[in-house]
Amino acid sequence: MREPARAAGVLHLLGPKWRVARARAASAGETHTARALVLSVLGTGFFLAAFGISRRILMYFMGAEDIGAILAGKVLAMMLLAFSSILLLSNVIGALSSGFLARDLDQIAAAPVSRPALYGSRLIETGVHANWMVMLLLLPLLAAYGAVYQGGVGFVGFSLAVFVPFFVIPTALGSLLTLLLANVFPARRTRDILSVVTVLAIAALLVMFRMARPEQLVKPEGFENFMDFVAAIDTPSSPWLPSEWASDAMMGYLRGGPIMTAMMRLWGSAIGLVLAGLAAHHLLWARGFSAAQEGAGKRTSTAVRPVIDRLFGWLPPHRRELVLKEMKVFARDTTQWSQLILLFVLLVVYVANVRYLPLTGEGMTVLLRQLVPFLNLAVAGFVLASIAGRFVFPSVSLEGRALWLLRSSPLAMRDLLWAKFWVGAVPLFLLAIVLVVATNLLLDVSAFVHVVSTAAIACLVFPLTALALSFGAFYPQYDSENAAQIPTSFGGLLFMLSAIVLIAAVAYGTGRPAARWVVADHFGWEFDSWRLMLPFALVVTSCVAFTVVPLRMARRKLEGLERG
Amino acid sequence: MIELSALTKRYGKFTAVDRLDLTVPAGELFGFLGPNGAGKTTTMRMIAGILRPTEGTVRIAGADLVRDPQRAKRSLGFIPDRPFIYEKLTGMEFLRFAAGLYGAQGKAVDHRAAEFLALFDLEPWRDELVESYSHGMRQKLIIASAFVHEPAVIVVDEPMVGLDPKSSRILKELFRRYTDDGHTVMMSTHTLEVAEGMCDRIGIMQRGLLVACGTMSELRADNDADDLEDIFLKLTGEKITRDVGEVLHA
Numbered sequence: 001m002r003e004p005a006r007a008a009g010v011l012h013l014l015g016p017k018w019r020v021a022r023a024r025a026a027s028a029g030e031t032h033t034a035r036a037l038v039l040s041v042l043g044t045g046f047f048l049a050a051f052g053i054s055r056r057i058l059m060y061f062m063g064a065e066d067i068g069a070i071l072a073g074k075v076l077a078m079m080l081l082a083f084s085s086i087l088l089l090s091n092v093i094g095a096l097s098s099g100f101l102a103r104d105l106d107q108i109a110a111a112p113v114s115r116p117a118l119y120g121s122r123l124i125e126t127g128v129h130a131n132w133m134v135m136l137l138l139l140p141l142l143a144a145y146g147a148v149y150q151g152g153v154g155f156v157g158f159s160l161a162v163f164v165p166f167f168v169i170p171t172a173l174g175s176l177l178t179l180l181l182a183n184v185f186p187a188r189r190t191r192d193i194l195s196v197v198t199v200l201a202i203a204a205l206l207v208m209f210r211m212a213r214p215e216q217l218v219k220p221e222g223f224e225n226f227m228d229f230v231a232a233i234d235t236p237s238s239p240w241l242p243s244e245w246a247s248d249a250m251m252g253y254l255r256g257g258p259i260m261t262a263m264m265r266l267w268g269s270a271i272g273l274v275l276a277g278l279a280a281h282h283l284l285w286a287r288g289f290s291a292a293q294e295g296a297g298k299r300t301s302t303a304v305r306p307v308i309d310r311l312f313g314w315l316p317p318h319r320r321e322l323v324l325k326e327m328k329v330f331a332r333d334t335t336q337w338s339q340l341i342l343l344f345v346l347l348v349v350y351v352a353n354v355r356y357l358p359l360t361g362e363g364m365t366v367l368l369r370q371l372v373p374f375l376n377l378a379v380a381g382f383v384l385a386s387i388a389g390r391f392v393f394p395s396v397s398l399e400g401r402a403l404w405l406l407r408s409s410p411l412a413m414r415d416l417l418w419a420k421f422w423v424g425a426v427p428l429f430l431l432a433i434v435l436v437v438a439t440n441l442l443l444d445v446s447a448f449v450h451v452v453s454t455a456a457i458a459c460l461v462f463p464l465t466a467l468a469l470s471f472g473a474f475y476p477q478y479d480s481e482n483a484a485q486i487p488t489s490f491g492g493l494l495f496m497l498s499a500i501v502l503i504a505a506v507a508y509g510t511g512r513p514a515a516r517w518v519v520a521d522h523f524g525w526e527f528d529s530w531r532l533m534l535p536f537a538l539v540v541t542s543c544v545a546f547t548v549v550p551l552r553m554a555r556r557k558l559e560g561l562e563r564g
Numbered sequence: 565m566i567e568l569s570a571l572t573k574r575y576g577k578f579t580a581v582d583r584l585d586l587t588v589p590a591g592e593l594f595g596f597l598g599p600n601g602a603g604k605t606t607t608m609r610m611i612a613g614i615l616r617p618t619e620g621t622v623r624i625a626g627a628d629l630v631r632d633p634q635r636a637k638r639s640l641g642f643i644p645d646r647p648f649i650y651e652k653l654t655g656m657e658f659l660r661f662a663a664g665l666y667g668a669q670g671k672a673v674d675h676r677a678a679e680f681l682a683l684f685d686l687e688p689w690r691d692e693l694v695e696s697y698s699h700g701m702r703q704k705l706i707i708a709s710a711f712v713h714e715p716a717v718i719v720v721d722e723p724m725v726g727l728d729p730k731s732s733r734i735l736k737e738l739f740r741r742y743t744d745d746g747h748t749v750m751m752s753t754h755t756l757e758v759a760e761g762m763c764d765r766i767g768i769m770q771r772g773l774l775v776a777c778g779t780m781s782e783l784r785a786d787n788d789a790d791d792l793e794d795i796f797l798k799l800t801g802e803k804i805t806r807d808v809g810e811v812l813h814a
Contacts, residue, residue, distance in 0.1 A: 321664025325653065332652040332693065401648030405709075408612040408642035409665035410634040562615050 008113050013121035016104070035490050042493065047140050054144035062148065072145070073251040079141060080243035083134050084170060089198040091174025092181075094130035098122050099175065099285070100182050100292040109289060119175075119281040123274070127171035135167070142250075149254035158253050161263070165270035166246045172273035179280050182288035199338045203345035242266060318411055322419035326395070336483055339390060347435065350383060354439045371518070373436075373445050373453040374511030380435050381460050381503035384428055385468075385496060392424035392468035393495055394486035396558070400478035403561070413558040417469060417551055425465040432457045448521075449514060452536075456510040459539065463546035464499055470550030471495035473557045502546060509539040565589045565748055566611060566717055571620035573606050573772075580606040582772040583620065588750050588765075590716070593743045595763030596752040599800050602769040604752040605645065608721045611750070612642040625716045638666060641710030643720040647702035651695035655686055655705050658694060662709035673712065680708035683738075684731060700726040707735065717748045724755055736762055760792045770800045 057075070061068040099105075099122045108118065146155040242265075249262035312320045330336050354376065399406060399416075406416060436457045440450045475491020486492065513535045520527035571584040581603040588594040598604045609615040611622055613629055613636070622629040625639035649658055659677035663669065681687050684704035694702065703726045710718055718739075724732050739749050739762065753759050759766055760780060767777040776783060776799050780792070787795045 317664045317667055317669035320669075321661045325650065325657075325661050328657065329650060329652040401646075402650055404612070404614055404642070404644045405649070405662065406665070407614045408637065408640065409662070410637035410667070411665045412634065560616070 008111070008117060010117050010120040010124070013108070013113065013117055014124060017125060038493070039490065050137075050140035051143050051147075054141050055148055058144055058148040069251065069255060072148075073247055076141075076145065076250060077244050077247035080166070080246050081241060083138070084166075084241070084243045085201055086198075087131060087134055087167070087170035088174055089201055090130040091126055091170045092178050093198065094126040095122070095171075095175040095178035096182065098125045098129070099178060100289055105289065109286075115282045115285065116278060118285070119278050123171060123175055123277070126175060127167060130171065130174070131167045135163075138163070145250065145254060151254055155253070159250070162246050162249050162266065165266040166242055168270040169242045169266070169273060172270065172277045176273065176277045176280055179277070179284050179288055182292055183284050199342045203342050242269060319415055319419055322411075322416060323423055326419060326423040329398075330391075333483070336391070339484065343387060343390075347383070347431075350379075351435075351438055351442070355442050371511070371515050372443055373440055373449050374507055374514065376439050376443070377436065377453050377456055377511065378503055378507040380432065380439070380457055381464070381507065382500065383435065384432055384457070384461060385464050385499035385503060387431070388424065388428060388464045388468035388499070389487045389492055389495055390484075392420070392428075392465055393472040393492055394477070394480075394483045395420045395424065395469065396472040396554075397476045397478055397480060397486050398483055400476075400480070403478070407561070413555050416558065417473075417555055420469055421465055421551065424469065425461055428465060429458065429461045432461050446518070449518065452510055452514045456506055456539065459543040460503065460506050463502060463543045463550075466547040466550045466554075467498055467502070468495055470554040470557075471498070473554040502542075505542065506539055509535050509542075565625060566594075566719075566750055567621075567623040568607075568611070569621045569623075571607065571610060571622060572618045573603070573610060573615060574618045579772050581610070584772075584774055586767060586774060586777065588748055590748050591743055591746045592764045593739055593749045593751065593762060595759035595766040596750060596769065597754075597756070597759055597766060597796060598752075598769035602800070603772040604769055605721055607769070608642075608719055608750070608752055611719050612640065612644075613637055614642075639716040641713065641715035641718045643707055643710045643718065643723060645722040645725060647699065647706050647726070649694055649702060649706065652693060654691050654693055655681060655697070656690040658705060659709055659712050663712045666713035666715075668713045676714075677708070677712050680711060683734060684708060700728060700731065703727060704731055707738075711738075711742075715747075717750070718742065720749065720751045722753060723751060724753065724758060756792045756796060766792075768796060768799050775799050 058072055061071045061075075064071065142159055145151070146159075151158075245262040245265045249259045249266065251257065252259040252262065308324060312323060315323065433454065436454050437450075440453060445453075471491050471494055472486075475489060475494065477486045477489055477491075480486050487495075513532050517527055517532055519525070566586070566588040568584050568586040571581055571586075572579065573581040584603075584607060596604050596607070606615060610617050611624070611629070613622075613633055617630070622636070624636040627636035627639070629636040650661075653661060656674075656677060659680070660669075660673060663673040663677065678687070678690070681690050684707070686701060686704060686708070689697065689701065694705065697705065703723075707720075707723065710720070723735055727735065736758070739751070743749055743764070751759075751763070763780075765777065765779055766783060768775050776786065776795075778786065783792070783795050784790055787798055789795045789798060
């Protein structure tokens with residue numbers, strides 16, 4: 001007689017994930033030492049920079065005797081509130097993927113796995129995936145609080161006691177919300193809706209942050225009286241928010257104040273939500289999972305086809321079909337197009353920042369105002385590089401599982417890159433022009449500076465697009481299911497580093513001679529035109545070279561690819 | 565027609581396909597058999613131009629696949645074993661896209677695509693995104709995409725996986741009529757009944773080598789066995805080494 005089989009526990013269910021992560025880390029360590037080194041250096045650099053800035057701000061606050069600690073607590077609560085909203089949304093989406101759409105769920109659902117084990121394992125998986133980035137971002141901030149308020153070694157343990165429930169709360173709440181949503185909508189539709197909601201929430205946070213004009217917090221002299229200043233720092237808060245409890249507990253510990261109420265609220269809510277989630281999971285998961293298996297059919301309109309056909313009718317059929325495919329896939333993928341909302345908000349915030357630049361105050365000369373556009377050129381270039389990194393870099397990876405079709409057809413890889421290049425470059429070009437012309441108009445620059453900076457940004461678009469495409473071909477993530485995660489890879493990082501070098505070179509190569517010309521013109525000095533034309537020619541030649549060479553390299557890489 | 569000459573594929577020290585010589589003439593339906601890991605899919609992918617041969621040549625309708633890939637691939641339709649396609653295109657859009665890759669366009673393509681969608685009962689789904697298709701529907705869509713540009717040669721890896729009985733019947737009929745019209749089909753399969761019932765000739769691969777090739781009657785005569793399953797197990801040396809009953813009660 002056989003012994004009755006014991007049901008798999010939480011650790012057993014998490015085993016494969018843990019082993020995969022360990023194997024991945026081991027293989028990365030063996031084969032990509034340079035990669036690990038670059039990431040470590042950049043990670044340390046980020047930590048030190050974030051720690052340094054946070055520490056400096058806190059030291060500044062400490063200088064204000066009456067309100068310094070209040071400000072420090074408010075800033076922490078504000079940061080934690082922003083993090084909480086992002087955490088809740090990313091946990092909802094994460095729970096949807098791990099709890100209803102993951103590929104291994106079929107096997108698990110068919111096995112006699114206990115519901116608590118399934119709930120526990122998916123809760124941990126969701127929590128790790130959705131929270132790790134915020135955890136890393138929090139580290140330098142907390143380290144700065146510990147250092148400034150001299151928290152000592154005990155602060156590390158206390159921080160753990162505060163932030164374990166702080167992270168469990170959005171994970172448990174997110175999983176619970178997902179469970180309810182999956183029982184109401186088909187899972188794929190839910191993910192689409194949530195992607196848009198997430199982006200809108202982040203966009204709203206950005207606008208809120210911009211409208212709060214945080215620069216005024218460090219300029220109290222700008223307020224008419226002390227009460228106005230205190231009103232200005234009264235950021236949205238509530239005694240019912242976990243971010244407020246965590247902030248109260250941390251500041252209480254650091255300043256010797258009460259901590260028990262905040263800690264009990266944090267732990268009580270975390271445990272209560274986990275238990276509520278467990279009960280709801282027991283009742284609703286099977287129904288939701290079954291509903292998630294039913295595909296959400298989406299009928300598309302065919303009315304615009306003749307118009308689009310005419311618009312691109314001049315292209316040969318293979319290029320036209322590639323361009324149309326790129327546009328359709330982008331427009332129909334909610335995780336892709338919804339990022340445009342965030343992008344739009346970022347651009348509005350950027351232009352608004354330029355508008356608020358103190359260009360008319362004391363010490364600001366006409367000359368300096370003419371030079372600002374070239375600094376603006378570098379920042380605008382960085383914005384374009386970020387967009388290229390987000391949308392152009394993943395485009396080769398996104399072919400992933402359909403590469404068999406492209407590789408077995410007579411399509412030349414040159415044509416594939418051609419389509420991807422222009423589908424990326426044209427919108428970027430238009431955006432670049434709008435961005436620089438708008439900011440130049442706000443800065444009220446001269447016609448000469450206007451023309452040079454606009455031409456320079458126009459030149460930058462093409463090598464940035466080519467570099468994004470090329471790095472994407474050299475460091476593809478063919479198996480990635482989420483386009484938004486692809487740019488966060490090592491290749492994406494290398495692209496951004498290369499792009500920054502190129503942007504700096506172009507901004508310097510155009511800004512320096514143009515500045516000299518402006519100075520000479522202002523004072524009526526002689527200025528040889530070759531001193532202007534030579535660097536400009538060099539910039540244009542470099543931009544052409546950084547467009548053509550990466551594209552050729554990418555073509556060769558794709559032609560030698562053995563996958564499909 | 566397909567001509568393979570000394571076709572070899574090595575992965576480091578492992579030889580997946582070893583000096584394969586094979587000609588599949590126009591008008592023939594050729595079946596490609598072999599145990600898992602024998603090198604069938606690697607061969608099919610080399611013929612489709614997805615994998616580059618380490619040595620040897622592939623000629624499709626007279627064009628060398630390495631020297632003149634565009635011309636060779638223009639005559640080819642490939643059906644892979646795993647139906648991964650663009651999730652965000654509709655069935656009709658995918659067929660237009662696939663045809664466009666071969667330079668085919670216009671009303672003729674739309675008409676032919678619509679006919680194939682109707683043939684496989686996909687007409688009601690033509691304007692639905694592929695993401696809502698089942699595994700079998702995707703497989704049928706991919707089969708349609710291989711035919712829509714009217715290639716001279718079809719290379720197909722495990723075509724029956726995921727198809728319902730009606731679609732399997734349609735596909736068999738499609739391949740038969742297609743070769744009767746003078747086209748070439750090379751098909752790998754594990755379903756021996758399908759190979760036995762449909763193919764003009766059958767090739768059996770084992771550890772990268774073509775260990776037998778001929779018509780069913782030639783294979784029967786050479787191996788002194790009537791049944792393709794017996795011939796297959798004999799040629800590939802595949803034996804059931806453990807007592808199944810014992811394993812079940814272990």
